[in-house]
Structures are given as structure tokens and as C-alpha cells.
Amino acid sequence: MIxxxxxxxxxxxxxxxxxxxxxxxxxxxxxxxxxxxxxxPHLSSPHPPLRSLRRSRYTxxxxxxxxxxxxxxxxxxxVAISAIWISLLETSVIPRSYTWLLPVYxxxxxxxxxxxxxxxxxxxxxxxxxxxxxxxxxxxxAKEFLKGKGVDVGxx
Amino acid sequence: MELADKAVGCFLxxxxxxxxxxxxxxxxxxxxxxxxxxxxGYFLPQEFAILIPVFAGVALLSILCVFVGYxxxxxxxxxxxxx
Numbered sequence: 753m754i755x756x757x758x759x760x761x762x763x764x765x766x767x768x769x770x771x772x773x774x775x776x777x778x779x780x781x782x783x784x785x786x787x788x789x790x791x792x793p794h795l796s797s798p799h800p801p802l803r804s805l806r807r808s809r810y811t812x813x814x815x816x817x818x819x820x821x822x823x824x825x826x827x828x829x830x831v832a833i834s835a836i837w838i839s840l841l842e843t844s845v846i847p848r849s850y851t852w853l854l855p856v857y858x859x860x861x862x863x864x865x866x867x868x869x870x871x872x873x874x875x876x877x878x879x880x881x882x883x884x885x886x887x888x889x890x891x892x893x894a895k896e897f898l899k900g901k902g903v904d905v906g907x908x
Numbered sequence: 909m910e911l912a913d914k915a916v917g918c919f920l921x922x923x924x925x926x927x928x929x930x931x932x933x934x935x936x937x938x939x940x941x942x943x944x945x946x947x948x949g950y951f952l953p954q955e956f957a958i959l960i961p962v963f964a965g966v967a968l969l970s971i972l973c974v975f976v977g978y979x980x981x982x983x984x985x986x987x988x989x990x991x
């Protein structure tokens with residue numbers, strides 16, 4: 753059976769963070785500090801490479817295109833439903849006093865449905881109490897380790 | 909902590925279900941019930957069935973607009989204080 757000590761991965765990460773942060777003065781640009789891992793990959797070059805710039809512009813335009821089509825779909829649905837409703841009213845199938853009742857009723861029921869889904873989601877939210885305890889222990893260990901190394905941990 | 913969440917969720921769903929059932933009764937079932945039934949005493953006259961949701965919707969929209977405007981003004985003031 754494999755026994756994993758809960759704080760070990762945190763300790764390894766803090767150790768590596770500390771080793772990295774002790775050599776900021778040796779970079780060529782002088783004042784730019786070295787940041788951990790994936791946060792700043794392009795600090796040495798002045799611009800991002802051209803291929804990634806072109807790709808980001810293409811995906812954002814594609815995204816706008818997709819949003820445009822989605823809105824058009826929704827508006828078409830709304831126009832269709834209102835056309836049906838107005839035709840039903842005009843041909844006297846439904847008495848005129850009902851003009852506003854059905855749309856307001858539909859909107860109200862949509863709001864109620866949304867609220868119901870939020871309530872049900874809140875009630876059925878999965879919590880993991882054991883993980884919460886382990887997490888608190890990890891946080892305590894990390895704080896002690898950092899305080900031992902001299903880093904200011906902040907609020908307590 | 910989770911008990912408070914569950915309680916709030918339960919209250920929300922019960923509230924929305926009551927509102928939905930009351931409104932369904934009011935708008936759909938009550939017009940087909942004859943005028944001197946006792947149940948008509950428990951529901952407001954039918955004009956309110958439109959007025960109250962419309963009023964609530966307008967109030968909600970205006971509160972949202974006021975909130976958005978307030979946040980925008982506050983961020984502009986903070987930016988002006990920084991520079």
C-alpha cells in the first residue's frame with residue numbers, strides 16, 4: 753500500500769520556488785525578476801512570435817462569429833413565437849384580455865425555473881469534508897515552513 | 909457551513925416553487941373557475957397578475973443599472989486618485 757504524506761508535494765514546490773527566487777540578480781536584463789514556471793515564458797524576447805499572434809486573432813474572430821450566430825438563432829426563435837402569438841390573437845382564437853398574460857407567464861416561469869435550478873444545485877452540492885481537513889493541514893504546514901525560511905506569510 | 913448552504917438552497921427552491929404554483933393557479937386555472945367560488949377570495953384581481961411581475965422586472969433592471977453605474981463611478985474615482 754502506498755502511503756502519501758499530504759504536505760510533501762507542497763514542500764517540494766516551496767523549496768523549488770525558494771531556489772529560483774534567490775538568483776534574480778543574475779539575469780541579463782537586471783531588474784526583471786525570474787518568475788516561476790509557466791507564468792512568463794517570453795521575458796527574453798521583445799514580441800511574442802508572429803504565428804501565435806495570428807492564431808489568437810483568428811480564434812477571437814471565430815468566437816465573435818459563433819456568438820453572432822447564437823444570438824441570431826435566439827432572436828429568430830423569439831420572433832417566431834411572437835408571430836404565432838400575435839396571429840392567434842388577431843384571428844380571435846384567444847380573447848383580447850389575454851394579450852399580455854401568456855408572455856408574462858412564460859417569462860415568470862423561466863425565472864422560477866432558474867431559481868429552482870440554483871436552489872437544487874445548492875442543495876446537492878458535493879462537499880468533501882476529509883479533503884477539507886487535509887487541505888487545512890497542508891496550509892498549516894506550508895505556513896510553518898515558509899515562516900521558518902523567513903518569508904512573510906501575511907494574515908493569520 | 910454546508911448546512912447553511914443546504915438551508916439556503918432548500919429555501920430558494922421552496923420559494924420558487926410556491927411562486928410558480930401560485931402564479932400558475934392565478935393565470936391559468938382561475939379564469940375557468942366560476943365567479944362565486946370561495947377560492948377567488950385568496951387571489952388578487954387579475955390585473956395584478958400582469959402588474960406585479962412587470963413592476964418587479966422593472967425594479968430589478970433599474971437596481972442592476974444603478975449598481976453597474978455605481979461600480980463604474982467608483983473605479984473611475986479610484987483610477988483618478990491613483991494617477
